[in-house]
Structures are given as structure tokens and as C-alpha cells.
Amino acid sequence: MAGSRTRKQTPARNGQTVGRSRGGDAWRPVFFASMMAVVVSIIVLLVVAADSLGQGPASPPGGAPADPAEEPAASPAELGRGSPTPSGAASSTPSPTRGADGTVIVACGDILVPLDKQHRLPADCEPSDLVQLPAEISFGGAQYLRREALDALLELFEAAREDGFILVVNSSYRSYDTQAQTYATWVRLNGQEYADRTSARPGHSEHQLGTTADIGARGLFLENFAGTPEAAWLAANSWKYGFIVSYPEGKEHITGYAYEPWHIRYVGKDVAAEVHRSGLTLREFLLQR
Ligand SMILES: [Zn+2]
Numbered sequence: 001m002a003g004s005r006t007r008k009q010t011p012a013r014n015g016q017t018v019g020r021s022r023g024g025d026a027w028r029p030v031f032f033a034s035m036m037a038v039v040v041s042i043i044v045l046l047v048v049a050a051d052s053l054g055q056g057p058a059s060p061p062g063g064a065p066a067d068p069a070e071e072p073a074a075s076p077a078e079l080g081r082g083s084p085t086p087s088g089a090a091s092s093t094p095s096p097t098r099g100a101d102g103t104v105i106v107a108c109g110d111i112l113v114p115l116d117k118q119h120r121l122p123a124d125c126e127p128s129d130l131v132q133l134p135a136e137i138s139f140g141g142a143q144y145l146r147r148e149a150l151d152a153l154l155e156l157f158e159a160a161r162e163d164g165f166i167l168v169v170n171s172s173y174r175s176y177d178t179q180a181q182t183y184a185t186w187v188r189l190n191g192q193e194y195a196d197r198t199s200a201r202p203g204h205s206e207h208q209l210g211t212t213a214d215i216g217a218r219g220l221f222l223e224n225f226a227g228t229p230e231a232a233w234l235a236a237n238s239w240k241y242g243f244i245v246s247y248p249e250g251k252e253h254i255t256g257y258a259y260e261p262w263h264i265r266y267v268g269k270d271v272a273a274e275v276h277r278s279g280l281t282l283r284e285f286l287l288q289r
Contacts, residue, residue, distance in 0.1 A: 120203035127210035
């Protein structure tokens, strides 16, 4: 209380001082008022100028509802491996990599991007080095894979052959459009719920990477391949050749897809060995990178 009284007195004294000086210099208020008017005018001018300067660069984004939607497809592709890395940070910086449907658009050309229900490739993403598979391992027409993946697959098939198993490929590279047809076919045949457990929507398929193959043997494909000695061999050995079974048994709650012992994706021998050692599903491993 005492302190506040002391303070209250101070302005009174100051007021007296000001009052005294007014008497002597009557021109000062007018001068200060003029100066203030000039200063205020200058500030207003500067603010207006700064505003219009600021709006120059800012206005294109204003007309930009379309821009963010288009950028994601272009920029990750240009950035190559950098941006798609789905380390939790990517999900907190959504704007440059989100599609209009809310999914994350990953880089085209990076074989280690995660592809699941939340991550997809740009619709126009097509590998530039697709090579046709030899006829003797292609089932049901021409098949294509990226060169590196095919070389590794041939090595894997040779190793299987040495162990007495003759493997073939019944599906490999699928374009966005082909995947759209594939998915639509499954929806038509079995309904959407079933289709979403067993088939990726266009853009979300690992087959669009050109590094993924569906393996069969002795005329047994898809569900009929499950439980065969060939499927067991593939599960135990494919990592040695750079491939991972993307959708292992009992992991649907993690991968989003039912068990697919026939579906293997090439990630390179080093990464495949790491995935194998980690005991993680490929999706978990790639999302943690
Ligand atoms: Zn597949």
C-alpha cells in the first residue's frame, strides 16, 4: 500500500514540471502535433507499400487451391528419394505430399517407398527400365519388371530350381490403369470389403513399382499357392535374393491386407536382410526408415 501511494505521487510532480514548461514554449505542442502528423503519414505510406509488396508473391498461392493438389505429384517425383521418407515427420508436414483424397503421394522411382492404404504413387508413375520376363517363367502372357528386380528374381528362381521347385510369375508390373481394372474386377466379383483386403486401389499397389511379382507353381496361384512347399520355400528364402513377402500370415492388422504368400517385393539384398533380421513386416520397416 505504501509503495503504491509513493508511485501515485510521482505523476503529479511530473505534471507540474510539464505545466511549467508549457508556459514558456507555447509553440511546442503545435510543432509536435505537426511532426506527429508527418511521422504517422510516413508510417501509413510504408505500411501500405509493404502490404502491396507482400501481396505480390503471396497472391499466387491465393489462387492456389489447385496448386497444392498438383505440386505433390510433381515435387516428390523431382526430389527423388528425399521427400517420401515416411519418418513420422512426413505425416506432420502434409501439404506438399497429400493427394486430394488425403493419401500421401510418394516419390516415383524410389523402390523403397511405403505403399499401403495411406501411401500411393502418382497416377502417371511408370518405371523407365521395365524389361520383359523370359517366356518360360511368365504365366498368362507378357510380364514386365524393372531390370534390377528381374535379375534378382532370376537368381531366386535358379536357387529354387536347385532345391527342386519350379516357380513362375503370374503377375508383375501393373500400371495405374491396369490396377484400377484389377481392383474393379475384385469389387465386382467379391464386393468392396473383400476387394480392399486382397487388392490395392490404383496408386496403392506395389505392382506399380515394377519390382513386385506374384509367384505360382505347378498351376497353383493366389490362394491355391498357400500351403505349398514352394510357398514355404519362398517365405524362408526370398530375402536372400532381395525380396520380401509383403503380406505375411497373421499380420493383416498391420499390413492392411490378407495373407499373400505369393506376393513378393524386391527391396535389394541389404534391405531385405535387414527386414528379415528385424522381424517387422515390410510396411513397418519402410515406415520407420
Ligand atoms: Zn501381388
